[in-house]
Amino acid sequence: MSLQENAVNLLEVRGLTKIFGSLKACDHIDLAIAKGEIHALLGENGAGKSTLVKMLFGSLEPNAGDIFWNGQKVGIPNPGAAKKLGIGMVFQHFSLFEALTAAENIALSLDDGAPIGTIAAKARALSYSYGLPLDPDSLVGDLSVGERQRIEIIRCLLQTPQLIILDEPTSVLTPQEADKLFETLERLRSEGKSILYISHRLEEVKRMCDRATVLRHGKVVGHCNPREETAASLARMMVGNEVHAVVRQPVEGIEKAQSLLEVVNLNRQPATPFSIPLKNINLSVRAGEVIGIAGVAGNGQGEFFEAVSGEVLQNDTASVRIRGKNAGGLSITGRRLLGAAFVPEERLGHGAAPRMKLSENLLLSRHATDGKMFVGAGGMVNSSSIYSAAQRIIEVMDVRKSAPDPEAAALSGGNLQKFIVGRELDRKPSVMVVNQPTWGVDAGAAAHIRQALIELARSGSAVLVISQDLDELFEISDSIAVMHHGELSKPMPIAEATFEKVGLLMGGAETGHPEHAAEVA
Amino acid sequence: MRLELVKRPQRSMLFSMLSPFIAFALTIIAGAIMFAFLGVNPATALFTYFISPITEVWQIHELAIKAAPLILIAVGLSICYRANIWNIGAEGQFVFGAIIGSIVPVLYPELQGPFVLPMMLLMGMVGGALYAGIPAFLKARFGTNEILTSLMLVYVAQLFLDWMVRGPWRDPKGFNFPQTVQFNSSAVLPELMPMSGRANLGFVFALIAAVLVWFMMSRMLKGFEVRVLGSSPRAGRFAGFSLNRMVFFAFMLSGALAGLAGISEVSGAIGQLQPSISPGYGFTAIIVAFLGRLNPLGIVAAGLVLGLTYLGGEAAQSVLGISDKVARVFQGMLLFFVLGCDTLIHYRIRLVGLGASKPQVAAKLEEAR
Known part of the structure; x- marks a missing residue:
């Protein structure tokens, strides 16, 4: 590699613009990524991060602007062209077939027609050398979300990319799994590969990234060195103004309050081969408190919500009790008439x-x-x-x-x-059950919703919040329980809870999954 | 150059109204081309087809006779289609309603009096509803595809009718013709204005049904339930509505209306059961429902248009000497263009030159601001 080549950036973007209807998702974006750096792309949901990287990966066509690769102007008409250039991408939502093995999934994305055994061997070797152990012969349906992400990463690395784009990689990981991912990323950087890291989690950006580009409403609002910024100053750049912190007064005498929502030995068989069975869930939410349920996505939270809301009925009518009445056999309308209210995860x-x-x-x-x-x-x-x-x-x-x-x-x-x-x-409502209250909601609105939930509880209602966002749960909950593989841990009072403890439970410690416990330890 | 569809942020009210008219215009153009290929002057042919059948008062009566079953059936189908339930078997429900409604005049011709006709109509509705209940049950209980089951049951009903009029119900004094006895006078649907033409009470039923269903769909909780379950079933379940109950409701209500249309046709226009009692009303009504935007009031207008294609087909056959299958061709083209034009409600069409030029992009940016 000559000196001259070293001087130019690996990837440079000038004036990149994408318009959907009347919305400018990306408006004259400028971005430069040097060789061997981890570059953060920061922004709230809807700021245009995903649109930008989709253009870089060739899934969307820009309306205007130029892309330079190693100083050469290039067009990226499709993902195949991006791969050829040396751009690899790990999407936030995985594109894996659950009924196939890891190796088969990898083979599908490679077009060299190599036999599956060779691919499996290569994948295994690569995964161990990067500290991401993966059994290529396991069925994707049996793997945890963290393991599925490894498949995506390995699949990307097998194509020996120069630039790896990671879209919100830690949003589905436990804190311990995330640490492991960071080690891998640092290794890749030391090998001279560049990484574009998309996130709205400021702490991890501060910890890992060399430079950051901040987007707001489709525009670049600043470039900075995240290590020199505070989380608060980064947040200000992302949101545009100060975000009010949520206020949570501790409650007194909660032990004596009446239980408004009780879940007693709730079991549910899996409805499809890849859904999670619920095993013996017990929980009681008293008037005046907020209980949070943490857990990595896909550990039975959706199934639990359906069972509690009455979209799916229980055989045992006493397994869900609302305001002291058996509600397991009641439809969602019947449960609403008892005073319960529900907010599901999917909005649309x-x-x-x-x-x-x-x-x-x-x-x-x-x-x-x-x-x-x-x-x-x-x-x-x-x-x-x-x-x-x-x-x-x-x-x-x-x-x-x-x-x-x-x-x-x-x-x-x-x-x-x-x-x-x-x-x-x-x-x-006297009982409120919310699944992912602020997923994809901007910081200002999220604070508003969280405060409203706390106030509802303090006015004498029972509030149950299911969320994957630990920061959120620590902000609003009086106790936190963790859901893992369809089992629910005992709620931990917020005063005793730490990220560390909750993270271990999210990874499966204590609830009888020694292999996972060993892995995260 | 290529065409690009750009999604609109909201559905366009303008094109929601215009789309049936654009579709009709395109059908006329395509029809003119077809007539030219058939070796007929397109102008005369279109005049014969669309204008001449409605130039005299008695012809308007004929139009009402043809439109009544189309509107009645399509109004029922619109409920199904709004609920995202695909009842394709209205033709069968029409036939079965006609059979059940004819039990009284065929088996008990001696029964006479003002109660006979209401009883026939009621039995026709029950017959149609029960026959539609079969695909509903199969869908709700076993998850079968209602498109297939309801369609196949059409042929069962048609062959059952064929067998009835050739076998057990054949008129003993009918010189072996495959038909039942002529209905007696108290079993015949009264004509509206006997002085000027044949139009009967069936058209009034169609109008009443259209208004009632329109009211239900737009003003009542039940209509809301239909629309929610049809557009987003999961949100419907969250609302506490049951999809299975909706399957029965929509199928049986549309079956009842098709059955009413069937018995009205038999007791009004025909006066007895024959091997064939419908020129495909149950299928044409599908086009009527979509041309009317699944809105019962729009369906009244659409029913008259499609009724005209039947009359036009007959006129084209007698005056121009071309096959009356032309009517089917027109109906098919109309459905094709209606569904095509509906794209305009949710999308804009844009011409894109290869590598859009800079001024164009600048204009787009301006527009976006």
Whole structure:
């Protein structure tokens, strides 16, 4: 490699722009990545990070702007071209076939037609040399999320890329698994490979990355050296203003409070070959407290939510009790009538019907509980009272929108989430179960939602929050339990809980999975 | 140069209204081309097909007779399709409703009086609903594909009718023709204005059904349930609505309306059961439902348009000497263009030159601001 080549950046992007309809997802982005650096791409959800890297990987075509690779202007029309240049990508959402083995999944993405045995051997060798042990013959369906991510990384490394793009790699990992990933990344850097690291977790960016580019609303708002910044100053760059911290007053005498939501020996058989069975879950949420359920995605949280909400009924009616009444055999409507409210993880298509107006989406979860007000005699819908109730929620939750009563799909994720949470809070439910309350929501709105949940609890309701975001759970919970492989640990009072302890439980320690415990230790 | 579809942020109200008209215009153009290939002057042919059948009052009556079953069936189908349930078997429900509704006048011709007709209509609706209940049950219980089961049951119903009129129900004094006895006068649907033409009460039923279903779909909780379960079933389950119950509701209600159309046709326009009692109303109604934007009021207009294609087909056959299958061709083209034009509601079409030039990009940027 000549001196001259060393002087140019591996990848340089000038004025890259992508427009969707009337939205500028990326607006004249400039970015330079040197050889052998870990470069962070920071920004809130919706800031344009994913759009930018999709253009770099050839999955999206830019409307304007140039990409330079080793100083040469290049076009990247498709992912194949990106791979040829030496760009590899590990996506946030894995693209793996669960019914195939790891080696078969890897073989699918390579086009050299090598026999599967050779690929498996190569993958095994590579995985051990990078400290990411992987058995190429195991079925993907049997692997944990962290292990699945390893397949994606190995698959990417087998193509010997110069630049590796990682999209929010730690969002699905336990703290211990993340540490392991960081070691691998540092090794790759020492070999002279460049890494573009996308994240909104500031601590890990500060710890690992050499430079950072911060995006906000599709524009570059700054380049910096994250090691010289504080988490607060980075957050300010990302969000644009100070984010109010959530206030949580400790509660007193909670031991004597009445249990409003009880889950007793809840079991559920897996509905599909790849869903998680629930095993003997016990939990009690008292009036006035927030209990958080932590866990890596895909450990049964979705199944648990369905069982508690009544979207799936239980054979044992006493396995779910709401305000002291057996609710296991009641439908979701019956459980709502007992005073419970639910917010599912998926906003579009589950919590809200995308092509329906906000006012209609209000009716969605409240047609039974507010039947007198919203539905008149003979099943007539009272549109005007629904409309005014929807406007009230929009105002209280500060939902930003383009029309008085837009379709749910026209709102940004964060604003729709504010509406969906607000829709349930407006009822003043005595039991509230929320799955991923602030996933994909910008920091300001997230703080608003968290504060609202705490206040609901302090006003005498029982609040159960399922989340993968540990920071969030530590912020709002009075106790934290951990879900792993469909089992729930005993709730730990927040005063005793640490990231370390919760992380170990997330990795499977104590709940009877010695192989995982050994792995994370 | 290439065409690109760009998703609209919201559905376009404008194209929601315009799309049926664009589709109709495209159908006329394609029809003109087809007539030219058949060696007929397109202008005369189109006039014969679309204008001449409605120039006299009695012809308007004929149009109402053809449109009534189309509207009745399509209004029912619109509920199914809004619920994302694909009832393709309205033709069978039509036939089965006609058979069940005809039990009284065929087996008990001596029964006479004002109660006979309401009883027939009610039995026709029950028959259609029960027949539609079969694919509903199979879907809810075993997860079978309702498109296949409801379609196959059409042929079962048609062959059953064929057997009935050739066998057990054949008119003993009918010179061995495959048909039942003529219905007696109290079993015949009254004509609306006997002085000017044949149109009967069936058209009134169609209008009433359209208004009632429109009211249910737009103003009642039940209609909301239909729309939620149809557009996002998971959100519907979250709302506490049951998809299985909806399958029965939508199938049986649309079956009842198809059955009503069947018995109205038999007791009104025909007056007895024959081996064939429908020129494919149950299938054409699918086109009517979509041309009417699955909106019961739009369906009334669409029903009249499609009714016209039947009359036009007959006129084209007698005046121009071309096959009345032309009617089917027009119906097919209409459905094709309606579904095609619906793309415009959710997408814009954009012409993209290879490597869009700089001024264009600048214009786009300006527009985005």
